[in-house]
Amino acid sequence: MFLGLDLGTSGLKALLVDDAENIIAESVAPLQVSRPHDGWVEQDPRDWFTACTDAIAGLGVDLAAVQGIGLSGHMHGATLLDSAGTPLRPCMLWNDTRAAAQAAAMDADPLWRAVTGNIVFPGFTAPKVEWVRENEPDIFARIDKVLLPKDALRFWLTGDAVSEMSDAAGTSWLDTGARDWSDALLERSGLTRAQMPSLVEGSQVSGHLSGSIAAQLGLPAGIPVAGGGGDNAASAIGMGVVKPGQAFVSLGTSGVLFAATPGYAAAPESALHSFCHALPDLWHQMGVILSATDSLNWLAGVLNEDARTLTSDLGALQAPGRTIFMPYLGGERTPHNDANIRGGFLHLAHNTDRAAMTRAVLEGVTHALRDSFDAMRHTGTHIDSLIAVGGGSKSDYWLSAIATSLNMPIQLPAAGDFGGALGAARLGRMAATGAGAEIAVPPPISRVIEPVPALIDPFSEAHARYSDTYSAVKHLR
Template structure:
């Protein structure tokens, strides 16, 4: 048996699979981020450990864990978890959706070595500018930093005692030479850090350590359970849905929105604001467009409307042409294609006839237009998308999925009921690490159905997207 742990922003998910990749048990525990100031987002790493203990105990209550061979890890990317020389936490983790380091990111991005070696813009959400911010604003803390870990790798340190990262997550720090799949001493030195403060690197399907005996005993695991390198949340999700070769892609409608395409070569285009990272499997890479608020935007509006998100989306009926109201989903800035930490969201073109349903449609359409922006940025780099799968909580809305299919003019496949996301991908990576299996086991899930574009509305969505892009330009002038 093999366990996948996915450390998300709003919760930790665990999945237990057998050697045939059938899901035997699932468990989850909630997590909460705090926003001490506008643009800030932090989390207490101790809550990750408590959540892990809770889900492991829940798995063990469902199925005996005596036959577990490996654990794979997936998790939210970019977070800065800072430890002293005794591996004690120095401050709360600064999360991926924290944009406080916009000034520091711009300064690092102005150094041509960063784009040349990482293949990416230095975004405010990435790890390196967070450390530059800490150095400037919390110098006493920075002086004590002995180790910098990504969120799932802090979990790994607790599980195994080993400080290890893997390539897909490390690629989002702005310290990795993404072509060489190794830390760049030059980039580390540019932020007054060194390789000694970085974790050891492995591939996602390699063994990174073994579960400590005390934890194995606590959870009913056998001794010697290995922990795989794992993957950043999107790379692990790609392994979970079989997006591991060029031409395959998925769109994720989770807290953030992602359009992820696998690649068999390193082909960066930093200026497009497309992310070019290592994949969680050896000798593979991926490109993705990222928007910071997808389902998060819908949940934000649902709180304001005081109605469940599912009620808002479920009342919309058949897909319609985009309405006059526009929603720009930049609630905490935006990445692809704008790289704009200061921009904020807006409703535009409201009138007396605008009601809750019209505004809910506008929110879905606004996120759809943002995904279209990501698609256009990816294809401008030469990336091809021949097959597209939808994942994430937002994919439960047929209206939303068909809107995206229509905007992109691509059919979108929906997997059969089940969780094929980061936790499942992490479990697959654990299986690979324990058995020596390769990418061939990362098959696509069975497809329940395919949602086709509504060709009668393609032109209407294209026109609405053009209005959306023009509105960004106008909004930028006001921010």
Template sequence: MYLGLDLGTSGLKGLVIDASGAVMAEASAPLQVARPHPGWSEQDPADWVAAASDVLRKLAGKIDMAAIAGIGLSGQMHGATVLDAADKVLRPCILWNDTRAHAQAARLDADPRFRAISGNIVFPGFTAPKLVWMAEQEPELFARAAKVLLPKDYLRLWLTGAHVAEMSDAAGTSWLDVGARDWSDDLLAATGMTRDQMPALVEGAAISGSLRAALGAEFGLKPGIPVAGGAGDNAATAIGLGVARAGQGFVSLGTSGVLFAATDGYAPAPETAVHTFCHALPGTWHQMGVILAATDALNWFSHIAGASAADLTANLGTLQAPGRALFLPYLGGERTPLNDAAIRGAFIGLEHATDRAAATRAVLEGVVFALKDCQQALAATGTKLDTLIAAGGGARSDYWLSALATALDLPILVPEAGEHGAALGAARLGLMAATGASLEAMPLPPIAHEIIPDPTLTAAYADTYNRYCAAQTAIKDLT
């Protein structure tokens, strides 16, 4: 059996598969985000270790842990986990959706080397500008920084004792030469960093280290089993869904929203605010449009409405034309295509007829139109999607997926277990590292059903998207 550990923003999930890819057991533990100041988003890495320990204990109550032959990792990207020379965490991890380093990101992005070498805009949520912020705002801590790890790679350190990252996650730091799949000494030097402060790099299906004996004894795992390089959450989701060839893609309705497209090769287009990253397999890359709030927007509204997200979406019925109310989901800035850390969300067009159901639909539609923006940005790079698979917790809402399929004019395949994506991909990478198996030899996840665009509503969604774009321009001017 093979274990995947997926370190998300709101929780950590463990998934165990057998050699055929069938799910044998799963467990999860919640995580909280601290927001001590506006625009800040942090987590204590000790909470990740506690959550991982909880998950392993839960799994030990379900399966024989000694049968696990390999471990893979996936996780939230871009977080700055800064360690001293003794591997002590110097400060809470600055997460992917933290925008405090927007000024530093703009300065780095103005240096043409960053887009030329990394293939991407330097977004405020990326790792490098956070270290520049530390150098300027926390110089005493920055002076003690011996290693910078991405979140899942801190779990790797706990599991193996090794400082290692892999290509897909490292591509989101603004320090990687994404075409060459290696750290860039020029970009590191431009941010006051050195290669010695970076973890070693491996490919996602390569062995990154071996499980420490003490952890094996604690959780019933065999010591020395291989731990794969793994992948950032979106690349791991793609591996779980079998998305690795050009034309294949997925749409993720998780905390953030992602429109992911596998590509034939490395083809950066940073001017579009599309992310061009290494994929988890050697010699492969991918592009994606990213929005910062998908289910996060629905969860925000659920707190205001006094009902759970599931309750809000359960009784929406069949797909309707968008109403007058518009929602712009920019609760903490936006990435694709706006690259604007300061923009904020809004409800527009509220009227007496806007009840809770209408407002809920507006929130769902706002996320849909933000992902339509991503589709437009991908198209501007020449990337075309032939198929889409749904992933993430939001994929449990057929109403949401129907709206998305209609707005994007693409059918969407719904897997039987779409929420397994990143954890399943991590487990598959663990299997590949342990056995040398290829992704092509693994079965595709079973599809529960297909959601097709509603041709009777295509024009209504296109018209409302045009209104959304106009509102977007107005909000930019106001914020």
């Protein structure tokens, strides 16, 4: 058996599979975030360890036959440990944008983009640590290790400070083409290589489960823990998106368009992420929008309604209406790289009802994903097949809108979990058995959402209006 642990923003998922990758058991332990100020999003790392214990206990099965563990987790978080391995402060999460000024200053130095292949986004790890350096110097002076969230979980499990390439690529300190830390960029941050975790590939052994933690969790001591992957790279492993032309769209808290690439394809001017994949000698491009289901959940909260109820009565896909929603509730990454922009409705009218507002929110997120799709196409990245995952993929209306906007069929996996937790379990299996990419196969497809031919042009025209509106919203600070 193999155990996948997926550290998400709202919960930690444990997934147990057998040698044939049949799911034996799964369990989720909830997590909360703290937002003490506008743009701040934090979690206490110690809550992750409690959630891990609870999620594994929730599996409710004998774990004596587990052979390996794989890890997945939300990226970019700045987890700062002292020399005793104790967190110095709450972890600043991927959607924390307080370090916008620090990110802009770094990005103005051409070396950052040249080495990492990416814009220095406010949500990345390096500008957050720079914020600590400028605003909490006593804490900065005590930093012994800077770890990403899943790697802090690994440290608790194994005692080893290790990361892997896909997650490390989102720090702004990795030489993404060389798959190694950049000493020059670390020096600019006032850090040294000794304060960083060592690096392995996601399918390699990163350490072994310590005896004390094994006894606490009911697992065999000494089993290997794989390098694992950042949440989206691990999800790609779970969905078999490991060859050029394969891609997935994820409608979760954030929205992601992820495409495997045959080599390192840096395009920082597009605000696409160009990262290492979780397998050796593979890379990927990724467009990220910060508020996907977050936008729908926000509207549901305002209307005092359940999000699923809002979308369940929309019927067949309609041409986009006059009302436009800009889904920039907490800033945006691709393609705007703007931490300060905020969302808004435009062209509201007396006849704009709940259904019209719901459609506008779904369309706004769709247009934002179209921005990433167009950016990839302009850099030469070609997508042949597209799989949908995430909570938002339960809405046929939303998927129909995306398929129509991109003019591309969207595949829906058969019932099962093919996301980060399965990808982590697969990486754990690779590390424990020596298996390779051949086990990262796509899931069985239950059905395909086709574009609606008559609405392709109306969606394209609506996207153009949406793009024209960005400059107006940008100035509404």
